[in-house]
Amino acid sequence: MTHGSPASGAAPTSAAPEGLLPVILGADIGVYALARSFHEAYGVRSIVVSGAALGPIADSAIIDNSLVENGHDPRQLVDRLLEVARQHPGRRLVLLANSDWLVRVVVQHRAELEPFYVVPFLSAELLDRISDKATFAEICTELGISVPxxxxxxxxxxxxxxxxxxxxxxxxxxxxxxxxxxxxxxxxxxxxxxxxxxxxxxxxxxxxxxxxxxxxxxxxxxxxLVPGDDTQMRSITAYVDSRGSITMMCSAHVLLEEHTPSGLGNPAAMVTRRFDGMLAQARTFLEATGYVGFANFDVKVDPRDGSFRFFEVNPRIGRNNYYVTAAGGNPVRFLVEDRVLGNAVDPVVVDEEILYSILPSKLLLHYVVDPQLRADVEGLIKARRVVHPLRYAKDGSIKRRMYVTAALLNQVKKFRTYYPNPTSTGF
Structure with a gap:
């Protein structure tokens, strides 16, 4: 795999392909981030299909919400997707989902959806293998990739x-x-x-x-339990094109994760950084399994020996995908070039350093106790190299700004409740 600067592959085209229409399943912050990335890249609005227009996707100028009565009913979701296709004849529909079970819904109904949509996901067989954490550990062990x-x-x-x-x-x-x-x-x-x-x-x-x-x-x-706190965690986002080429990779150093029961393990703040040894192992996994589409790996550095312990791969771009766009490598461009335009692009490792955070800076700094990391974070804040996926100048209505402010304050409440003090022994 050849490496280029972010600019060499991050913006392979500037004009939106004729008729491009992203359709995204879900309602969380990662869904909004995908819609934002499409809007930044091509100026297009996305249709979001879900059971409710939750805060991250509500009152948005870049999203058209299409609601179903029961967002947990696969049949209702598929029927709505087919209805959306009928309502937009001649459009180039690109279908994405950003939770494991929604990816499974799409893959299981691929035969119904693919006549109308670009469906950039792996096969059902491979999905079953890699989505299972037990099987994932077995595959990694066979490939010489370290796991707990x-x-x-x-x-x-x-x-x-x-x-x-x-x-x-x-x-x-x-x-x-x-x-x-x-x-x-x-x-x-x-x-x-x-x-x-x-x-x-x-x-x-x-x-x-x-x-x-x-x-x-x-x-x-x-x-x-691999020892070490949240700062030992790493994230990898990758895109494998329809030819099997890994055209985009980006890694990040996690600073703090969420600690609520339902959100435990979701990164809340990260600094994008390049970890070549870790990326090489992810590349080995993707190539050996015949992976296609977006992938998101959770990895932890074992402080006992410095090894990268791979925990899982998510068969999707991931909830915090906007760190890739913010670092200069808008991932939807790689998807569109591949699946819509049929173009091969030069592989890129995106490595521009930014701070991705859904937290108030003061709250984040309370938890970053390592002196060097803290200095790095303070430097990025001072340089205004900080991004929040929901803070988008082109989608900044009063309601949106009020929601983001409320979400930031709610983070303070959640951390006070579930994780009031930093620790060096957590996971």
Whole structure:
């Protein structure tokens, strides 16, 4: 893979392809970021299909919201997508989704959607393999990519008499999480979290009971806890074109993650930085698996030996995708050049340094305790190299500005509640 400066591949075209119309499933901040990236690149509005026009996508001048009665019903979503296609004959419709279960909906209904839409996602077979954290760990191990030690707990037969969980000999505290977020999406029980930090065998046993009683039939993974706080985390975003060429890669150093039960592990602030050794391992994975489309890797630097421990790959661009656009490599351009215009572009590693943050700067600095990192963050703030995906001058109505202000204040409340003080021993 050849490397260019961001400018060499970040802006392969300046005019919007005739009839281009992005259609995006979802309603979160990452969906808005995609719509913003399309608007910045081509000046086009996006149609967003969801069950509700939540804050990030509400009252937007760059989005046309198309609401369904039940945003969790795959059939309703697919039917609405087909209706959108009928309403816009002759348009070049590009379909994106930015949560695992919505990607699965699109891939499972590809045959219905592809006559009308560009569907830039991997095959159903590969989606099943790489979206499962247990299988992902197996693939990485085979390729020589480092992962945390992993034990798999299968609940497929948990309802049968005599079923018992497999023994776990990973040292405590440890991490437990669903192998497939799609399998976990609709399971409800008291204390449900995206990621569990388990301190004792009794806590783990209680989790197994809760999952069994809730009717969970998927797999859960138990992994060793890689030490170090949020600042040990890294993010990679990549695009693999229809020819199998990795045309865009960008990495970021996480400064702080969210700590609410439902958002645990989502980066809230990052600095874009180039980590060639880590990118090389991601490249190995993408090439070996025959991946296509956007990918987003979660990685942690193990402070014990400096190795990059790969946690998972999301089969989509990721919630915080705007850090790539802000760093000079608008990712939707690579998609459009490939899937709409049929052009090959020179591969690019996007590495312009910016601070991506959805937090008030004062709050962020409270948690960045490493002197060098803090100095770097303060320098970027002083240089005004800070981006918030929802702060867009071309979409700055009073309602939008009020929402962003309220969202920033709500972050203060959430961190005071769930993570009041910085720590060097968290995950």
């Amino acid at each position: 030690r992993t034990i798999v707990q299968d609940f497929a037969r948990a309802s049968e008499p005599g079923w018992a969980p497999v023994p776990v000999d990973v040292p405590y505290p440890l991490i437990a999480k669903a192998a497939s977020s799609a399998d976990y999406q609709d399971v409800e029980f008291e204390g449900k979290k995206k990621v569990f930090e388990i301190g004792t065998p009794e806590e783990l046993d209680a989790l197994w009971v809760s999952l069994r009683e809730a009717g969970f039939t998927g797999r859960f993974v138990v992994q060793e």
